[in-house]
Amino acid sequence: xxxxxxxxxxxxxxxxxxxxxxxxxxxxxxxxxxxxxxxxxxxxxxxxxxxxxxxxxxxxxxxxxxxxxxxxxxxxxxxxxxxxxxxxxxxxxxxxxxxxxxxxxxxxxxxxxxxxxxxxxxxxxxxxxxxxxxxxxxxxxxxxxxxxxxxxxxxxxxxxxxxxxxxxxxxxxxxxxxxxxxxxxxxxxxxxxxxxxxxxxxxxxxxxxxxxxxxxxxxxxxxxxxxxxxxxxxxxxxxxxxxxxxxxxxxxxxxxxxxxxxxxxxxxxxxxxxxx
Numbered sequence: 001x002x003x004x005x006x007x008x009x010x011x012x013x014x015x016x017x018x019x020x021x022x023x024x025x026x027x028x029x030x031x032x033x034x035x036x037x038x039x040x041x042x043x044x045x046x047x048x049x050x051x052x053x054x055x056x057x058x059x060x061x062x063x064x065x066x067x068x069x070x071x072x073x074x075x076x077x078x079x080x081x082x083x084x085x086x087x088x089x090x091x092x093x094x095x096x097x098x099x100x101x102x103x104x105x106x107x108x109x110x111x112x113x114x115x116x117x118x119x120x121x122x123x124x125x126x127x128x129x130x131x132x133x134x135x136x137x138x139x140x141x142x143x144x145x146x147x148x149x150x151x152x153x154x155x156x157x158x159x160x161x162x163x164x165x166x167x168x169x170x171x172x173x174x175x176x177x178x179x180x181x182x183x184x185x186x187x188x189x190x191x192x193x194x195x196x197x198x199x200x201x202x203x204x205x206x207x208x209x210x211x212x213x214x215x216x217x218x219x220x221x222x223x224x225x226x227x228x229x230x231x232x233x234x235x236x237x238x239x240x241x242x243x244x245x246x247x248x249x250x251x252x253x254x255x256x257x258x259x260x261x262x263x264x265x266x267x268x269x270x271x272x273x274x275x276x
Contacts, residue, residue, distance in 0.1 A: 006052040011102035022076035025100040029112035039068025056080035071269035085189040090140040094219040114208040115237035127180040129229030150222035164228035171267040182207025186214035195239025
């Protein structure tokens, strides 16, 4: 069985479990997965039950798909994602994105927990991602191109949809949510970055740093999907404050930002105009 057939088998299994097909795909980062609990009439599918699907190993990632309605939109939520540092290949990390596309999803909301590099940021801030820097030569598109999804050499000029960024700003104004905007830097992890690396990233123009998102966005752009990325700034990056970094702080700040985040996403989905 080739890669395309495995993806189709996973998509077919998910489709058999669902009633209405999802309109918007969502990938929720560390500490933000509770949004899935707000879905109406949810269908829950553990990752372990889906053929050829990876299994999340990170604390705070529930490891299941949740499909239901939020703000009138049928959403498919990835409650916990996969990371390169877990030992998965880049191609395995992005399996859910390609499966979503096979299910007919053309719009994707990706969230993550990130360290703040910009000195204008504070823990708990939400940042709309305007672009990313991927400091890794490994690509999820490496190897034979699957032309059904996209071109061999795909354009990333607008990998993060400007229309969806504008929609996020409007939703933030309605909900009274303060939004930052900035560039997200992808680092492989699982170690947090060194202070020297953070100084380098600031020089390169990064405002936040994390260990996910960029591979998924590259894959979504390859497949012609619109993407909105939002980072929850869960801590200031290494060297900015004297305290050492730890995953518990990431999770706790994510929990503290939960209501602000959920309110914004509910308003976003209410405004979302589905791509057809």
